[in-house]
Amino acid sequence: MTSFSDFQFYFQHIVTTAIFFFSLIAIRFLVVKQISQSKISPAETKRSIIVRVNNAFIVLIFFTIITIWSNELKTMAISFVAIAAAIAIATKEFFLCFIGGLYKWLAKPFSIGDRIEILNYRGEVADFKFMSTTLLEIGPGKDHYQYxxxxxxxxxxxxxxxxxxxxxxxxSFTLHTFIVPISKNEDWKSCEANLLFAAQESCKSYLEEAKRFYLSEKHFFVLGPVSIEPRVQFSISNLNQIDMIVRIPCPSLQTNKVQQNIIRTFLELQSEKKEKIKNDRLGANAF
Incomplete structure (x- = not known):
């Protein structure tokens, strides 16, 4: 039977826990509110700071509760080893998610606003918690760059x-690669010339700035002497198709825009070429 002293002991622990919990929640609310009202730019930086503050307070609350109830938890752990083992097995995924969140928090492989791809998931990181990560999906597929x-x-x-x-x-800049397939019956030399011209025209406005960026000490040390001029290479994926592989430098987060400009210009040049061939044939038949 529980004595009055035991009741008083647990009551004090509960009150202490509640005071610490609600105090930390209130402090977290005030800190987040202050950050939200501050003039921090860009917006991704402010979102990243808020997420880090939220995660830091979650860790602080967790360890505060553990500290307050440490003796009781130690007694329970000794008394209920079998139960704890069963719970550990049952909550395996829960702990794996928490450890994965802890790994991300310590290793920092990406930040809020980054675009990432893992397994079949691809998108922009909108939020991060210790159990899950929220992405704004980008696609469809791996070859498209829109929400x-x-x-x-x-x-x-x-x-x-x-x-x-x-x-x-x-x-500021990134190297971007994409594929433009053509039929094996196409004039691949003409297609290559038109595609390379389209790439050069689309990159002309920022190419010199991109060269200076990649020749900077930071990137030269990592990449060495690298040519960032637009280029076209070939690959044969099957007997009926030739893949033209385009590599270009482009401003970060503008890969879709630049890629679309290149493809549109290439298609226009191809249409003009076919129209010219058609007109030449009609002129020859007229004679």
Whole structure:
């Protein structure tokens, strides 16, 4: 039977826990409110700071409760080892998600606003918690760079066993590669010339700035002497198709815009070429 002293002891612990909990919640609210009202730019930086503050307070609340109830938890752990083992097995995914979140918080493989790809998930990081990460999906597929309108919530356990591909968001420029397929019956030399011309025209306005960026000491040390001029290479994916592989430098987060400009210009040049061939044939038949 529980004595009055035991009741008083637990009551004090409960009151202490409640005071610390609500105090930390109030402080967190005031800090987040202050950050939200501050003039921090860009917006991704402010969102990132708010997420870090929220996560820091979650950790602080967790360890505060553990500290207050440490003796009781130690007694319970000794008394209920079998139960604890069963709970650990039952909540395996929960702990994996928490450890994955802890890994992300310490390793910082990406930040709020970065575009990442992991397994079949691809999108812009909108929010991060210790259990899950929220992405604004980008696609459809791996060859497109626009928002699909869907929001993806993925468990953080995924980071423990899979690699993360990050599309640079903090750098001024990035190297972008995409494929333009053509039929094996096409005049591949003419297609190559038109595609290369379209790439050069689309990159002309910022190419010199991109060269200076990649020749800077920071990037030269990592990449060495690298040519960033637009280029076209070939690959044969099957007997009926030739893939023209385009690599260009472009401003970060403008890859879709530049890619679309290049493809549109290429298609216009191809249409003009076919129209010219058609007119030449009609002129020849007239004679």
């Amino acid at each position: 699909t309108g869907r929001t993806l919530v993925i468990p953080n356990s995924i980071y423990l066993t899979n690699s993360i591909a990050k599309e640079s968001h903090s750098e």
